[in-house]
Amino acid sequence: MEFLVASAVGVLTAAGIYLVLRRRTFPVILGISLLSYAVNVFLFATGRLMSGAPAILNKYEEVAHADPLPQALVLTAIVISFGMTAVVVMIALGAYLSSRDDRINLTDDGTAAGDDA
Amino acid sequence: MSLFLIAALPFLGAVFPALLIRAGRNTSASAAGLTTLLAFIGLMLHAPAIFRGEVIQAQFDWLPGLGLNANFFLDGLGFLFASLILGIGLLIILYARFYLSREDPMGNFYTYLLLFQGAMVGIVTSDNILLLLIFWELTSLSSFLLIGYWKHLPEGRQGARMALTVTGAGGLALIGGMLILGNIVGSYDLTVILQNKEMIQNSPLYLPALLLILLGAFTKSAQFPFHFWLPHAMAAPTPVSAYLHSATMVKAGLFLLARLWPVLSGTLEWFYIVATTGLVTMVLGAVIALFKDDLKGLLAFSTVSHLGLITMLLGFGTKFAAVAAVFHIINHATFKAALFMSAGIVDHEAHTRDIKRLGGLRFLMPITFVIASLAALSMAGVPPFNGFLSKEMMLEETARTFWAGSPLIVPGLAVIAAIFSAAYSFRFIVHVFFGPKRQDYPATPHDPGAGMWLAPALLVGLVVLIGLFSAAIAGPLVATAATAVINGEKLPYYSLKLWHGFTPALYMSVVAVVGGAILLMLHRRLDALWAAAPRPEAKAIFEALIDRLTRFARFVTDGLHNGSMGRYAAVMITFSAVLSFYAYQSGTLSVPTRELQEAGLIPILGWASLLVATGFMVAMHRNRLLALVLIGIVGLVVSMGFNYLSAPDLALTQISVEVVTIILMLLALNFMPKETPVESSAGQRLRDGTIAGIAGLGVGALIYAIMTRDFLAPTISDFHWANSYKGGGGTNAVNVILVDFRGFDTFGEIIVLGIAALVIFALTEAVLGSRVRAYLLNRKPDLPQAGDSHPMMMVVATRVMMPLALMVAAYIFFRGHNLPGGGFIAGLIAAIAIIMQYMASGFAWASERQRYPYHAIIGSGVLIAAATGLGSWFSGSAFLTSDFGYIHLPPLKEFEWATAALFDLGVFLAVVGAVLLALESLARFAWQPGGGSDHAMDINPARDDAAQTESEA
Known part of the structure; x- marks a missing residue:
């Protein structure tokens, strides 16, 4: 189980970084989304894995439970990463519509260009 | 009144002038004046205690962890400066009300002025050197606003920028020096620092701290070679010049020297650096001042010269010199503020302050003539005015000073400076007010209303009274302030009298006055010589320096930031990877303590689909719609994974966020190209792939290592778990x-x-x-529409x-x-x-x-x-x-x-x-x-759908 999660985090990170290094806005946004998954799962996994034991108290007996703290942190992180993605998408869209160009590299005069990365 | 309130009042009051300007210029000026008056009265309430030798304190722990406390204290020295700042500030506010014209935004002016005033009061009453630094920087910033007040004048903007650059750079050095000083003593409180002279002077860090602190003080007080900003700051309106260059801004450096005098002075380094700088500045300023035709330029260089004089006195390190310095600070503030205001009146009425275009004004402006002449005579060091008294004390002290073993260098140069000082003061009187009445003034000069001459007249009254009855009027103040400078030790013998008998100082004074008169007679010939002589132009050098610095900065920035975002990201990720690898190499990895959990078939299937989806997504990311579908699969698997691993809340959140995100991206994709073209070479893709692969491997290994080990210390989760129901009710x-x-x-x-x-x-x-x-x-939509x-x-x-x-x-x-x-x-x-x-x-x-x-x-x-x-x-x-x-x-x-x-x-x-x-x-x-149906399922009997369809067709 641990290996599955760890390898998934690794693959998501690698794919995310590869896409972030692309030159058009859309793949970069997808890359950032993949990285968000990777980071969220990473944070969640720092609470150690456990299945069938949600962090819900039982009033009558002591039960095994997963670590609630990383879960709470990741929950807000998921929502915030949506906000961040939305802003980035909006910026990318506004930039594309204004210049009819979605390349991310800048030349000296501030316009987008696709020269050496 | 609490010291907090005195220091805070100008800041609090700064809001009002800008707000009240709509109610008229008088209201705005009154708001500024009342604020200052209130603070001044509050200060004066402490006067009896100060003269009894007490120290007023107010303490507030602000950031005790950093040693930064809002501690204020008021002793004789602080009291002297605070009363100069607030008292002259009050006169400036009155003067500026009548000086500024209708077009000038007066509300802003008073707001800036009060901000500056508050910062100055803060400097002189801070008991914490970090707090002092904050106020120090505030004076740099607010003086920038004041000097550049006439935004439409390029000289104003350039002068303001130069002042900010020089004093700001000095401020940076001062921060370093003060931190070292605080570090040596182990406390940032001035009262503690001042008790530790031996500890500071025996420290190996004494010299660096001294140099950095002096750099801050010298730039602020316009000491050679940083004197050049002060004359350029003269592009400010005259009330600003009068305030900044007589009583406040430039005196902040002197205040600092005087404040730290007990712990820094007395060493050879102090003597040679401070006294020599002061001496050079004094001579240089006086010589240049004689050849300035601009009235304010003349006064500016004379200010530089007098600041040099006071610096030199503090540099001597003797108690007598400290008394003389304190006394000259008072005297210089009174006569210089009066002179600046007089120069402003001449400029205001005659529409020029070029000495060559003036003359004969004594008939036209008799009141101004009297005020300016008395103040200028005091500046020249002529009895019975106050300038004479402190100048004599200075000359007396130089006569006892040896510089590198020579008894003649210091007094000789001091006399030369005094001669030039007398000469330019006489020139101020003679070339402006005497001579025949001219016909070609740009405007017909006449005396202004009382509002404008009242402030300088009051100051000149002080000039005369301190001169005649010095011991009675200035005596107690000088004694208290000087006692504070020398840290409460016994004052040396001195007497504030006009006549001390036939002393060497008297002969030097006579030489200075006679020499000054002779120089003035020779002025025309000397002026021609001066104009022909080559001299370095400070402004050009400064600007060339700044230009070179900017070009270097741009070179570095452009070299690193070529606009390629991918490169920035690659550099950052590679660097993080290298750093993490170093951490891994230099640390030790503990043995796994947790047992691995079995993975069932379903998790393996989910894992496989996630990997396949991610792989396809990277491989086919150029087809954007497909990539979006694939990332949806990734999101689904992640949410299912959360659910399987006991995080139902996360699963619910992830799946709903997933839906919203995909809709959002679809909306955006609607307007964007649906394909990503191939732009990078195979080599670049290989490079990116390698970086990504290494990073992925590292992150995966890290989380694997974490998951297979237990926590080293108990986690705070246990607290949350235990108190979830008891404390949170859920x-x-x-x-x-x-x-x-x-x-x-x-x-x-x-x-x-x-x-x-x-x-x-x-x-x-x-x-x-x-x-x-x-x-x-x-x-037009680029895809076929439904x-x-x-x-x-x-x-x-x-x-x-x-x-x-x-x-x-x-x-x-x-x-x-x-x-x-x-x-x-x-x-x-x-x-x-x-x-x-x-x-x-x-x-x-x-x-x-x-x-x-x-x-x-x-x-x-x-x-x-x-x-x-x-x-x-x-x-x-x-x-x-x-x-x-x-x-x-x-x-x-x-x-x-x-x-x-x-x-x-x-x-x-x-x-x-x-x-x-x-x-x-x-x-x-x-x-x-017209796009789409306007009435999707909108059942409205009032509408005749058929008719509308027909008309559209």
């Missing part, structure tokens, strides 16, 4: 953490989310307001689902405290329910029925959350402490009631508002006139 520990234990975090998160949505809204407005709008309106954009089946289905979906949201919301759910998830579900209506029935239809603007929903959510948090204050608990109880309402079962639910309601509203505002903004791009 059994769902995740939700209790969100709304209670870490409620402040959540509060911040919803604010961030709301701001993100508002940013999106604002960007939409900006883009739609530009020429892009025309493009969007005329744009025949019916609002299919009946879908419209009906979504309408039926709407109440059901909202009910699910409500259910999820209410059970959240005890079972998986809560405000975040419920908000997302509700938002999706509404988005479905937009999708099925069209933007126009849905927004017509949208009664509350989404901004307001976000705002109300944040406000409800805040109000819930504040509510806990009424029960005396900290912000966001939750309370809960049980209510029994028959026939319902007993149910729980918690304030946390109210907070969660705020979260819910903020999430709904933010998600919908973001998507609605994006959707507005698609709006086109």
